[in-house]
Structures are given as structure tokens and as C-alpha cells.
Amino acid sequence: MLAEAVTALRSRWSCVDWSIERDSICASISPDDLRAITKYLISQEWRLGTIVATETHGQLELRYCLYATRHPGWVQLVIAPDRMERAVPSLTPVTIAADWFEREIEDLFSVSFAQHPRLGDFVLHDSQWAENAGLMRPGVHTSGDLSEQQREWRPKRVLEEEGAFVMPIGPIFSGDAESALFLLETVGEDVVRAVPRLFYKYRAIEKIAEGRTAADVLLLAERCAGTSAIGNGLAYCRAVERASGVEPPARAHVVRGFVAELERLRHHMTSVREICASTSLTVAASQALWLEEQLLRISGETCGHRYLFGVLAIGGLQHDVDDGALRACVAGAAALSPKIDQLRTALENSSSFLDRIERVGVVGREAARTFELVGPFARAAGVAADMRVIQPYDPYPCVHFDVPTESEGDGYARLRVLFAEMRASLGIMSELCAELAPGATRAPAAIRAGSALGWSEAPRGASVQWVELDDEGVVRRYRLTPPSFRNWHGFHVATEGFAFQDFPIVLATLDLSVAENDR
Amino acid sequence: MSWFIRGLRAGVLTENLPEGQNLPASLTPGLPRRTDFATEQEALEITSLCPTGALRAEERAVHVTSERCVECMRCKPEQDWRRDADWARFADGGPLEGAFTRSIHVRIVDAGDCGSCLSELAQLNGPSYNLHRFGIFITPTPRQADVLLVVGPVTRQMLDPLKLAYEAMPAPKRVLAVGACAASGGVFGPSVMCAAGAADAVPVDLVLPGCPPPPLAIVHALRALCGQERPA
Numbered sequence: 001m002l003a004e005a006v007t008a009l010r011s012r013w014s015c016v017d018w019s020i021e022r023d024s025i026c027a028s029i030s031p032d033d034l035r036a037i038t039k040y041l042i043s044q045e046w047r048l049g050t051i052v053a054t055e056t057h058g059q060l061e062l063r064y065c066l067y068a069t070r071h072p073g074w075v076q077l078v079i080a081p082d083r084m085e086r087a088v089p090s091l092t093p094v095t096i097a098a099d100w101f102e103r104e105i106e107d108l109f110s111v112s113f114a115q116h117p118r119l120g121d122f123v124l125h126d127s128q129w130a131e132n133a134g135l136m137r138p139g140v141h142t143s144g145d146l147s148e149q150q151r152e153w154r155p156k157r158v159l160e161e162e163g164a165f166v167m168p169i170g171p172i173f174s175g176d177a178e179s180a181l182f183l184l185e186t187v188g189e190d191v192v193r194a195v196p197r198l199f200y201k202y203r204a205i206e207k208i209a210e211g212r213t214a215a216d217v218l219l220l221a222e223r224c225a226g227t228s229a230i231g232n233g234l235a236y237c238r239a240v241e242r243a244s245g246v247e248p249p250a251r252a253h254v255v256r257g258f259v260a261e262l263e264r265l266r267h268h269m270t271s272v273r274e275i276c277a278s279t280s281l282t283v284a285a286s287q288a289l290w291l292e293e294q295l296l297r298i299s300g301e302t303c304g305h306r307y308l309f310g311v312l313a314i315g316g317l318q319h320d321v322d323d324g325a326l327r328a329c330v331a332g333a334a335a336l337s338p339k340i341d342q343l344r345t346a347l348e349n350s351s352s353f354l355d356r357i358e359r360v361g362v363v364g365r366e367a368a369r370t371f372e373l374v375g376p377f378a379r380a381a382g383v384a385a386d387m388r389v390i391q392p393y394d395p396y397p398c399v400h401f402d403v404p405t406e407s408e409g410d411g412y413a414r415l416r417v418l419f420a421e422m423r424a425s426l427g428i429m430s431e432l433c434a435e436l437a438p439g440a441t442r443a444p445a446a447i448r449a450g451s452a453l454g455w456s457e458a459p460r461g462a463s464v465q466w467v468e469l470d471d472e473g474v475v476r477r478y479r480l481t482p483p484s485f486r487n488w489h490g491f492h493v494a495t496e497g498f499a500f501q502d503f504p505i506v507l508a509t510l511d512l513s514v515a516e517n518d519r
Numbered sequence: 520m521s522w523f524i525r526g527l528r529a530g531v532l533t534e535n536l537p538e539g540q541n542l543p544a545s546l547t548p549g550l551p552r553r554t555d556f557a558t559e560q561e562a563l564e565i566t567s568l569c570p571t572g573a574l575r576a577e578e579r580a581v582h583v584t585s586e587r588c589v590e591c592m593r594c595k596p597e598q599d600w601r602r603d604a605d606w607a608r609f610a611d612g613g614p615l616e617g618a619f620t621r622s623i624h625v626r627i628v629d630a631g632d633c634g635s636c637l638s639e640l641a642q643l644n645g646p647s648y649n650l651h652r653f654g655i656f657i658t659p660t661p662r663q664a665d666v667l668l669v670v671g672p673v674t675r676q677m678l679d680p681l682k683l684a685y686e687a688m689p690a691p692k693r694v695l696a697v698g699a700c701a702a703s704g705g706v707f708g709p710s711v712m713c714a715a716g717a718a719d720a721v722p723v724d725l726v727l728p729g730c731p732p733p734p735l736a737i738v739h740a741l742r743a744l745c746g747q748e749r750p751a
Binding site for chain 2: 171310
């Protein structure tokens with residue numbers, strides 16, 4: 001399939017040197033060809049995975065990574081813009097999915113994107129940072145107290161009607177909510193639009209990673225979002241392994257798949273709990289919270305950590321998990337399964353609950369496709385994007401499972417997808433447990449210089465990562481594109497014209513992590 | 520069946536505290552503690568496994584700075600790990616005095632948390648831990664809060680909101696730093712965008728290590744803050 005794709009590309013752009021490296025079509029192209037090639041690829045159902053910006057000795061390089069949705073394989077387009085100008089054509093007019101990537105690169109590498117509709121205040125807040133701060137550029141470090149440099153910042157407003165106002169929520173709000181600012185623009189009862197201002201929690205993980213060993217960067221990848229440590233950690237491990245040619249043993253693949261599904265199960269239970277709590281259905285929220293605690297304890301008993309930190313290692317697993325513990329884990333989770341089903345049935349029969357989540361926060365198939373949303377969010381809108389299927393990786397090719405989809409794209413559809421995926425994860429866990437064979441769980445990690453992409457289907461969707469290593473196993477560039485970064489981009493679609501009291505419900509059903517987005 | 524009846528049918532799911540604190544599964548993975556090894560060489564080897572400098576070898580013994588431990592589990596099979604709930608340590612001020620010795624209100628501030636500490640905090644109000652029975656409540660406003668509970672390493676862009684929240688609280692007030700990030704910066708700080716924990720922004724009274732600290736350890740720390748229990 002990749003051969004056909006490269007033939008088609010060669011016939012259209014014959015002067016570009018197209019080559020196939022393992023599972024990627026790679027090419028260095030001129031910035032002038034970028035839009036046309038991307039436009040063609042998107043028409044052939046390729047999707048933007050990530051954009052990696054790198055700067056070495058003043059030379060900027062942008063790598064556009066797209067993945068096919070019809071067959072396994074990637075395209076990596078590399079452009080090296082002019083040293084002096086630091087300007088590249090924007091891809092946003094071709095695909096809106098590039099919008100946030102470009103805003104991020106503009107902030108962190110001070111690159112300007114010609115014809116981008118809206119650059120400015122994004123990762124680095126304009127109230128604290130000068131434009132062109134370029135935090136990710138080599139040699140740029142901050143020092144001193146930034147709060148001294150306070151500047152005024154005002155949100156952009158679109159409503160001009162009399163009595164219109166902006167209601168700010170955050171960055172600190174609610175009981176145990178993550179820090180983010182929401183600007184709800186309204187004329188009174190209904191909210192016309194809601195704009196999130198994120199990155200209050202920006203920890204600059206990509207910057208911290210530079211110069212650290214590959215093993216230490218795994219700690220950052222796991223803790224990017226503690227609630228999807230395996231999802232993001234696995235994509236990182238795979239990137240390092242692919243870059244340095246390490247192949248984890250068969251048993252490691254099976255156990256990795258097992259813990260990834262255990263994490264998905266627990267994560268989805270958390271999301272269900274948040275949806276119940278947002279509608280003030282206290283009994284259901286308490287029951288979901290109790291189920292979540294049981295799953296956390298099962299995770300702790302199986303792998304030694306409630307949030308599954310420290311399970312993965314480059315080349316396999318840090319410590320082997322014995323067969324008995326995995327079987328006990330399946331038995332424990334299966335014992336909870338009837339309780340999960342009871343909760344689902346009870347929720348589906350509560351009309352007062354359904355009234356609050358049906359037709360709320362609607363993101364249709366068209367929007368999910370144009371914004372290239374991922375994970376359960378996209379699947380509830382009928383886009384069956386799942387990296388375990390479209391870009392399969394071990395152990396999933398030999399496991400049988402369904403990718404549940406719904407079509408309405410509202411809060412209720414997302415709830416049904418969450419429950420269906422929990423059931424699927426339980427099935428995968430018991431299937432993998434039956435396949436277990438004794439063997440090594442960690443390949444000797446002979447880390448070599450190189451660079452590669454790694455990806456996984458984290459609980460919230462596709463996690464796409466890029467790593468560049470030097471020959472001492474030190475990370476030169478780490479690029480982390482977590483699913484929440486993709487899905488927050490679609491947040492404003494779900495919040496067009498809704499009532500104030502629905503805000504917590506919309507937020508809960510979207511299942512977005514601020515930490516994962518902010519990195 | 521109504522939700523009310525369904526709730527009653529579920530029965531009491533709350534753990535017995537503080538006497539029945541021995542719940543290993545809920546305290547996973549615990550924290551490493553001082554361990555004596557056979558040789559000095561062995562102690563040094565264990566110390567070299569630690570990515571955050573939480574372990575320190577002195578002759579044959581390996582000492583632990585709990586605040587720095589991010590529970591990466593690299594030292595897990597060799598080093599001893601404790602499995603009790605008594606993890607908190609007073610940095611400066613003692614428990615809240617006078618009228619606050621029985622009941623307190625807590626404002627949680629996320630200053631760059633990865634989500635796992637917040638997830639453990641969410642458990643506190645759940646049936647398993649039921650924080651309310653100790654007279655401890657989570658409040659949405661700093662104006663009503665006696666305790667500021669900080670999670671995360673304190674990112675630059677959360678520094679000012681955090682300070683504002685602290686200033687908005689009436690005195691007397693206490694600050695509890697929860698988790699390795701808030702205690703020491705964890706894996707993230709100090710660095711370009713992160714401070715070395717909550718103490719860089721606000722005066723911290725009680726430090727609770729752990730990555731993340733399990734709910735039982737958080738309950739213990741909160742009770743220590745209002746004088747219901749003595750910390751170690």
C-alpha cells in the first residue's frame with residue numbers, strides 16, 4: 001500500500017526525491033510545495049499526526065508527519081525554511097487541524113506562518129512574555145521573576161450587542177478542577193461562544209527533556225498526564241525503540257497491551273464518574289468513584305503502582321509482572337464488570353440524567369473530521385479513528401476487539417462509547433492473559449543515535465511522539481503530541497450556543513485533560 | 520429503582536480509619552525508606568539508580584529524601600519500601616490552633632499537576648475515604664478556606680494565580696504541599712517553566728511526598744494539620 005502511495009506521489013511531484021524508510025515515506029520538499037502535497041494527501045484520507053520543529057545551529061527544520069487511515073504507513077515531509085526569514089507558508093488554510101500546531105511553533109520557535117488566521121497568545125501568555133520569546137530555541141533560557149513584567153491582556157471579543165459581556169471561569173475554579181481559563185461570551189442567558197485559554201500549566205516538558213537520558217525522559221512522558229501514563233509512556237518507548245533498533249521481547253508486548261487496557265478501563269471509569277458528578281447525580285458519581293478506587297487498587301496489586309508509573313522501560317518492562325498477578329487482575333476486573341453494567345443500565349434508565357447529557361456539547365462527524373479529533377471524542381461522532389487499528393502495533397494485530405462508534409456526537413453518545421470501550425478493554429485483557437508465554441520482558445537497551453516516530457492509542461486518543469537521540473543515548477529533541485492537544489482544539493465547537501448551567505456537563509463529557517494538553 | 524434506594528442498597532463502603540489503616544493495596548507503592556546493605560559498593564549502586572537524587576549513600580546505609588522520590592520504582596526490589604500512611608512532615612508552622620482544631624475547609628490549587636494527585640484528591644470525597652466524617656471539607660473559594668492545598672511544581676504561568684489565592688485566604692491559614700512536584704519540583708522542577716515546588720511561591724507548613732500520595736496519606740496529612748492526629 002505504501003508502494004502505491006509513493007508511486008502516486010512520484011507521478012505528481014517528480015522533482016521531489018521520495019524514499020521509503022521502514023514504514024514512512026520521507027521527502028525533503030520546498031516550502032512552496034508544502035500546501036499542494038498536503039492538500040493531496042488529505043484528499044487521500046491521510047491525517048496530520050504532528051509537526052516537529054527543530055533548530056540546530058540556527059537552521060530551522062519543520063517535519064510534517066501524516067498517517068494514512070486506509071492502510072498502515074506514514075508520510076514525513078521536511079522543509080528547511082530560509083535562515084534569515086523564519087517564515088513558512090501556513091497549512092491552516094489547507095487543514096484546520098494544523099492551526100494549533102502552528103500557533104505553538106510560532107510561540108516556541110518564533111517562526112511566522114504566512115496566512116495563518118490567528119497567531120499570538122497561546123502557549124506563552126502575552127501577559128508575561130514578549131512576542132518572539134522562542135523558548136524552545138537553543139540557548140534560550142529564562143531567568144528572573146517574570147511577574148515583574150506584567151502586561152495587560154484582554155480576551156478578543158466578537159459580540160457587539162448591548163449588554164454583552166465575557167464571563168471568566170478560572171484559572172482556579174471548582175473543587176478539584178484542573179487549572180484553565182474559560183471565557184464565556186454571553187448576552188445574558190445563553191453562552192454564544194466559549195474560548196479556553198490553556199497552558200497555565202505549561203511545564204515545558206519538551207525543553208526539560210533535552211539533554212536528559214532516554215530512560216529519564218520516560219519519567220516525563222509518564223507524568224505528562226498521570227491519568228494516561230501508559231498511553232503516553234508507550235508511544236515514547238516505541239519512538240526510542242524504533243530510533244535505536246531495539247525490539248522488545250514477545251512477553252513484553254503482551255504485558256504492555258494488558259496494562260494499556262487496564263489503564264483505559266480505569267480512565268474511562270473516571271470519565272463516567274466526572275459525567276455523573278457534573279449532572280449532580282451524587283449516588284451514581286459515588287458508585288463510579290468506588291469502582292474507580294477498586295480499579296486503582298487492582299492496578300496497584302498487579303503492577304505495584306496505582307497509576308501504573310514505572311511499569312514500562314525502554315526495551316520492554318521495568319520489572320516482570322507474574323502470570324498469577326495478571327490472572328488475578330483479570331478476575332478482579334471481571335468481578336467488577338457486573339457492577340459496571342448495572343451502573344450503565346441505571347444511567348440509561350434515568351430520564352433526568354439523559355435530559356442533561358443528550359444533545360449537549362454536540363460535535364458532529366463533519367467537525368470531528370475537519371478538526372481531526374481523536375479517541376472516544378471522535379468515535380462518538382462516527383469517526384472510527386483508533387491507532388490500534390489504523391496504525392497497528394504489537395500486541396493488537398493478534399487480538400480481536402471492536403472499536404465502538406456512535407453517530408450523534410453528543411454527551412450521551414460519548415458516554416455510550418466509554419462504556420462500550422470498557423467492555424472491549426476487559427475482553428482484550430482476558431484474551432492477552434490467555435496468550436501469556438514465559439520469556440524475557442526486557443531487551444538489552446543498546447541505545448543508538450537516530451530519530452523516529454512512536455505512537456499509541458492512549459485512553460483519550462492517539463498519542464504521537466518524535467524523538468531524536470545522540471549516540472550516548474541522550475535526547476536531543478523530544479516532541480510530544482498528546483490526544484488532549486488535538487481534542488481541546490474542538491472544544492469551542494461543542495460549546496456553541498449553550499446554557500450556562502450546561503458548562504460543567506459539556507466539559508465533563510468531552511473528557512479532556514488540561515495537564516496532557518499543557519505538557 | 521430510585522437512586523436513593525440504590526444508594527442505600529450499596530451499604531457502607533467506607534474504610535475504617537484511623538485504626539484500620541493497614542490497607543496495603545490502597546497505599547501502593549509506598550515510599551522507600553532507610554535501608555542497610557551488605558557492602559558500601561552495593562549501597563552506592565542502589566543510589567545511582569535514582570533519577571532525582573532522593574537516595575543518598577552513607578557507608579552501607581542508603582538514606583531517603585522522601586520529598587524528591589517520584590516513585591519510579593527503579594530501586595524497588597532492593598530498597599525497603601514503607602507501607603503505612605504517615606508520610607507528612609511539618610516544615611515550619613504546626614497544626615492550626617484554636618477554633619480550627621476540629622474542622623477545616625480546604626481549597627485545592629492545581630499549579631501544574633499531572634492529574635494523578637488531583638485524581639487521588641477526588642477519591643477523598645468518595646465512599647471509600649469519606650473525608651467529611653473528620654469535619655474536613657473541600658471548598659471552592661479561598662475566602663472560606665483555612666488550608667491551601669497545592670499540587671504541581673508551580674509553573675510560571677500559575678505562579679500569580681496561586682499567590683492571589685493565598686492572599687485571598689483569611690488568617691490564620693496553613694499551606695499543605697501535596698505530592699513530589701509540590702514538595703520539591705519532582706521530575707519537572709526547578710527548570711525553565713517550573714519552580715522547585717510550592718515553597719517557592721507561598722509559605723509551606725506541611726509537606727506530603729509521594730507520586731502521587733495515596734488518599735489515606737492525604738487524609739492523614741489533613742488530620743495532622745487540624746491537630747486531629749500527630750505527624751511523624
